[in-house]
Amino acid sequence: MSLIYRLIFKGLACLPLPLLHGAGALLGRLAYRLSPRTRAQTRANLVQAFGAAEADRLLPTVMAESGKGAFELPTTWLSSLEAVTDRVKQVSGWEHVAEAQARGKGVIFLTPHLGCFEIAAQYLARHAHGVPITVLYREPKQAWLKEFLLAGRVRGERMKVAAADLAGVRSLIRALKHKEMVGLLPDQAPGAGQGEWLPFFGRPAYTMTLAARLTETGAATLFVYMERLPGGQGYHYHIRPPLTPLEGDTVARAAQINREVEAMIRECPAQYLWSYNRYKQPSGAPPAPEANAAAPMNSPPTAP
Numbered sequence: 001m002s003l004i005y006r007l008i009f010k011g012l013a014c015l016p017l018p019l020l021h022g023a024g025a026l027l028g029r030l031a032y033r034l035s036p037r038t039r040a041q042t043r044a045n046l047v048q049a050f051g052a053a054e055a056d057r058l059l060p061t062v063m064a065e066s067g068k069g070a071f072e073l074p075t076t077w078l079s080s081l082e083a084v085t086d087r088v089k090q091v092s093g094w095e096h097v098a099e100a101q102a103r104g105k106g107v108i109f110l111t112p113h114l115g116c117f118e119i120a121a122q123y124l125a126r127h128a129h130g131v132p133i134t135v136l137y138r139e140p141k142q143a144w145l146k147e148f149l150l151a152g153r154v155r156g157e158r159m160k161v162a163a164a165d166l167a168g169v170r171s172l173i174r175a176l177k178h179k180e181m182v183g184l185l186p187d188q189a190p191g192a193g194q195g196e197w198l199p200f201f202g203r204p205a206y207t208m209t210l211a212a213r214l215t216e217t218g219a220a221t222l223f224v225y226m227e228r229l230p231g232g233q234g235y236h237y238h239i240r241p242p243l244t245p246l247e248g249d250t251v252a253r254a255a256q257i258n259r260e261v262e263a264m265i266r267e268c269p270a271q272y273l274w275s276y277n278r279y280k281q282p283s284g285a286p287p288a289p290e291a292n293a294a295a296p297m298n299s300p301p302t303a304p
Contacts, residue, residue, distance in 0.1 A: 002142075002143070002144035005142075005144055005145075006144055009074045009078075009145075009148060010074070010078065012071065012074040012075065013074035013075045013077070013078035013079065014075075015075065016232070017072065017075065017087060017232040017234070018231060018232030018233075019232070020068070020071040020072055020074075020075060020232065021068045021071065021072065021228070021231070021232035022232065023067075023071055024064075024067035024068035024069070024070055024071030024072065025064035025065075025067050025068055026064075026067070027067045027070075027071070028063040028064040028065065028066050028067020028068065028070075029060060029063055029064050029067070031063055031066075031067065032059065032060055032063035032064075038063075038275055039059070039063070041274075041275055041277065042059065042062060042063065042066075042274045042275045043055055043056075043059055045274045045275075045276075045278065045279075046058055046059060046062065046274055048201050048202065048203055048279075049201040049202075049262075049265070049269075050269070058269060058270055061270040062269075062270050062272075062274050065228065065270050065271045066273065066274075066275055068228060069116065069271075069273065072116055072228075073118065073148075074148070076116065076118045076119060076122075076152055077118070077148050077149060077151050077152030077153075078148060078151055078152070081122055081125065081126055081155050081158070081159075082126070084119060084122050084152075085119065085122055085123045085126045085127070087119070087234040087235055088119065088123055088226070088234060088235045088236075088237050089229060089233060089234040089235065089236065090229075090235075090236040090237070091236075091237040091239070092236065092237065092238050092239065093222075093237075093238060093239030093240050094237075094239060096222055096239050096240060096241055097124070097128060097222065097239060099220075100220035100222060100241075101128070101129070101131065101220075103220055104179060105176070105179060105218060105219050105220060106175060106176030106177065106178070106179050106180055106181065106182065106217070106219040106220070107180075107181045107182075107219060107220045107221075107222060108176070108181075108182055108183075108184075108211070108214050108215060108219050108220065108221045108222070109121065109124065109133070109181060109182070109183040109184075109222050109223075109224050110183075110184065110185075110186045110211055110221065110222070110223050110224070110257065110260075110261075111183065111185060111186075111223070111224045111225050111226075112185060112186060112187040112225065112261045112264060112265065112272070113185060113187055113188075113272060113273035113276055114225040114226075114264060114265060114268060114271055114272050114273070115225050115226040115227045115228055115235070115268060115271045116226045116228060116235055117185065117225065117226060118152060118153075119226045119235060119237075120183065120224050120225065120226050120237070121133050121135045121153070121159060121183040122152070122155065122159065123226075123237060124181060124183070125155050125158040125159035126158070128181060130158075131179070131180055131181055132157055132158050132159065132160060132175070132180050132181065133158070133159050133160075133180065133181040133182065133183055134159075134160045134161065134162050134171060134172060134175045134180065134181070134182050134183070135153055135159065135160075135161055135162070135182070135183040135184065136161075136162055136164055136168065136172065136182075136183070136184035136185070136210075137149075137150075137153060137161035137162060137163055137164065137168070138163075138164040138188070139163075162175075162182075164191075169210060172184075172210075172214060173214070173217065176214065176217050176219045177217075182214065182219075184210070184211055184214075186207075186208060186211040186257050186258075186261060187200075187207075187258075187261050187276075187278065188208060189205075189206055189208075189277070189278065189280060189282060190206065190207075190208040190209075190210070190282065191282055191284075191285075192282045192283060192284030192285040193284070193285070194208060194209065194210065195207050195208050195209055195254075195282075195285070196209055196251050196254060197286070197288050197289055198251070198254055198255045198258055199255065199258060200258050200261075200262070200278060200279075201262060203279060204279070204288040204289050205258070205278050205279050205288075206279075206280070206281065206282055206285055206288070207254050207255075207257075207258055208254070209250050209251070209254050211254070211257055212246075212250045212251070212253035212254035212257060213250055215246045215253055215257075216250065216253070220241075221241070221242060221246060222239055222240065222241055223239075223240055223241070223242065223260050223261075223264060224237065224238060224239045224240075225238050225264055225268065226238075227268050227271060228271060238264075238267070242256070242260055243260060243263060244256070
């Protein structure tokens with residue numbers, strides 16, 4: 001069975017992006033109709049964030065975007081670095097990268113499961129003046145998928161991976177000490193003992209503290225996401241510093257990172273991976289504290 005999956009994956013990688021996005025949107029909408037479980041999970045997360053009326057309005061588009069995200073993975077991982085990053089047609093905020101590097105310190109890039117997050121680090125690996133980037137890596141459950149994931153996330157000396165373990169954390173810290181770049185998904189649910197229950201759209205979510213700890217090193221921090229353009233035209237790269245300075249202890253910083261992620265999601269809500277079970281309790285983690293899970297929290301501050 002894994003051989004069939006490999007052949008399908010490689011075959012999809014050869015197709016043009018407009019066709020992949022078109023097919024992905026179609027199958028995403030089909031899943032919306034045929035998969036009650038996925039639809040219910042996605043809708044519940046949308047209701048938590050925006051309320052029922054807005055959730056129902058967004059849900060079909062969200063499912064279509066999720067399909068696009070699945071179908072763009074093969075070409076994102078298996079195409080050359082140049083071919084992948086040439087699909088970025090617009091960049092907003094590149095001056096923040098230049099300013100961060102001018103500080104003479106490492107740079108932390110935080111991107112949630114928003115848009116085509118796989119391209120964000122690849123673009124930096126190609127265009128950040130030869131400064132390498134190390135991205136946090138969690139091995140997929142499917143063994144056959146590992147080689148494809150690594151093909152996209154390891155690009156010679158320009159882009160490397162760090163495992164989601166103690167050795168990997170040391171690799172990230174070492175990269176920052178060498179004035180390099182690191183990238184990670186701050187909304188990825190961590191394992192037990194690696195997070196704190198903190199608000200995310202008004203409900204406690206087990207939130208990684210690693211991203212917050214890295215910001216305590218004095219490295220510059222930037223929030224980024226790769227927005228899909230309509231019709232498979234490519235992508236728009238959004239880059240910005242925190243809306244307010246990251247301050248306080250690790251838990252306070254982790255809570256603020258959640259608010260920053262919320263603000264980014266509100267800019268492009270249809271392209272967030274709402275099917276991701278952000279509120280799950282990892283095995284061995286303490287139960288979530290009680291919270292008002294019915295009403296969405298007030299909108300966070302937005303960029304001027």
